[in-house]
Amino acid sequence: MKLFQYHHCPYCVRADMVANYKNVSHEKVYLLNDDEQSCYDLIDAKVVPILQFDDGSVMKESLDIVLKLNELGDKSKVITAKNKWHEYEQLFADVKPSTRILTYPRTILIGLPEFATQSAKDYFQAKKEAMIDMPFEQAIIESAQHIELVNGLLAKLPELAINETLAMDDVLLFPMLRNLSMVKGLRFQQQTLLYMQHIATLTQSELYFSKAL
Known part of the structure; x- marks a missing residue:
């Protein structure tokens, strides 16, 4: 498979x-x-x-x-039903443009396998610049204002459950938080960091904090 x-x-x-x-x-x-x-x-x-x-x-x-x-x-590895996803989804919706502006330019800079060639980077950049309506260079320059907005979201996140079983809430939420870990200057609550590290371990997933820009 x-x-x-x-x-x-x-x-x-x-x-x-x-x-x-x-x-x-x-x-x-x-x-x-x-x-x-x-x-x-x-x-x-x-x-x-x-x-x-x-x-x-x-x-x-x-x-x-x-x-x-x-x-x-x-x-024996249970995945429980989603419970709070709609609450999380609404919080992220409020800052969706800012999360895109912060993550898209950084995505091609942190050594991911899908961007091993310059043509792959150029392909992604052309499509995503059209989505955010600005060049990646400008997005990087304007990071501070978008970091402030996303930090507002992170401050509002409720305490995230840390369980030994995975939940559909985790499957939907973790990928969004993981991508934000590539952005230097974002302030994750300590409990959110513990949650992210736990889910990363539980699912053998990589966080991007060590590559953050």
């Missing part, structure tokens, strides 16, 4: 978290960000993650993949 993905992609991280937590035997395949052909060959669309089974059949849509991996994985 192969899981085609990008390291930075929150939708991909959801699938990878569950595959790791549920001890599903799989090969991680990190596509270059500008590798459209591999995606089209598999599912006729430029979309990740993609789960390819040993018989060659494929599945897309991150939450469908999460459900399938949960079904296939270790039955």
Whole structure:
């Protein structure tokens, strides 16, 4: 079984978290960000993650993949239902433009496998600059004001549950927090940091604090 993905992609991280937590035997395949052909060959669309089974059949849509991996994985590794996701989702929605402006430019600078070539970086940069309506250089220059806004969000986050089992709240929330860890100057509450470190360990996921810019 192969899981085609990008390291930075929150939708991909959801699938990878569950595959790791549920001890599903799989090969991680990190596509270059500008590798459209591999995606089209598999599912006729430029979309990740993609789960390819040993018989060659494929599945897309991150939450469908999460459900399938949960079904296939270790039955003793429980994933509990989501409970507070809508609350978290609304908080993040309030600062979505700022999180994009902060993370997109940094994503190509921290040594991720999907950006191993300059053409992959250029492909990503062109698309994301159009989304944030500014050059990456300008976004970096304007970081301070967006860091202030996102710090406001981080201060409002309620205490995040630290459990020995994974919850769907974690599957949806952790990838967003993980990507923010690449931004130097963000102030995570101590309890939020403990939560992030716990989920990273539980799901064998990487945080970006050591690479933060």
